[in-house]
Amino acid sequence: MKLSEFGFDEDMRRQTAASNLDGFQIGRIIEEQRNRYSLLTEAGEYDAEITGNLRFSAEESEDLPAVGDWVLASLLEHNFAVIHAVLPRKTALRRRALGTKGEAQIIAANVDGALLVQAADRDFNLNRLERYRIICAEAGVPSYVVITKTDLFPPDYAEELVRSVEARLPGAERVRPTVS
Numbered sequence: 001m002k003l004s005e006f007g008f009d010e011d012m013r014r015q016t017a018a019s020n021l022d023g024f025q026i027g028r029i030i031e032e033q034r035n036r037y038s039l040l041t042e043a044g045e046y047d048a049e050i051t052g053n054l055r056f057s058a059e060e061s062e063d064l065p066a067v068g069d070w071v072l073a074s075l076l077e078h079n080f081a082v083i084h085a086v087l088p089r090k091t092a093l094r095r096r097a098l099g100t101k102g103e104a105q106i107i108a109a110n111v112d113g114a115l116l117v118q119a120a121d122r123d124f125n126l127n128r129l130e131r132y133r134i135i136c137a138e139a140g141v142p143s144y145v146v147i148t149k150t151d152l153f154p155p156d157y158a159e160e161l162v163r164s165v166e167a168r169l170p171g172a173e174r175v176r177p178t179v180s
Helices: 010-017 052-057 126-139 155-168
Strands: 025-033 036-041 044-050 070-075 080-086 092-096 104-109 114-119 143-148 173-175
Touching: 025 044, 025 080, 036 070, 036 080, 044 052, 044 070, 052 080, 092 126, 114 126, 126 143, 126 155, 143 155
Parallel strands: 044 080, 114 143, 143 173
Antiparallel strands: 025 036, 025 070, 036 044, 070 080, 092 104
16 A cells, blocks of 8 residues: 555655654554554554553644544554654544533544535434534535435425525535436
């Protein structure tokens, strides 16, 4: 695998060019479970933890790795890695962390675009769609509305859903999936 295959571009390459990478590998966080991470590197996938120094120097949860982050890590035996640093983020999708007063939680980092997918059935919710679109807009991430299962309803119902999205979210890019 090459880093470019999972999003490492020229901007990231320039950012890391001045860094001292001796002994470190660049990897991308692909999963986060409490204090454990799955890390994808050119050498493969690793289970990973952050160093104590990174944990204790973090002033807030945003300073810790999140899904999508590029990190510097030491690769050890048995597919285990230790994360030493989080590289600067291009974008970060944030929400208010549950059970906290105003602290942000990063949902995903370094996102290029977001598909906001909702089914046309009884769970369709314009308020939720609007909240997700605001989260993307605040992060500077382009978002696209995808309404699925429209083929299960009469065409006039699907058109009404599209009109309601356009009225509530003017300028929203939409994608119409088709069944073939």
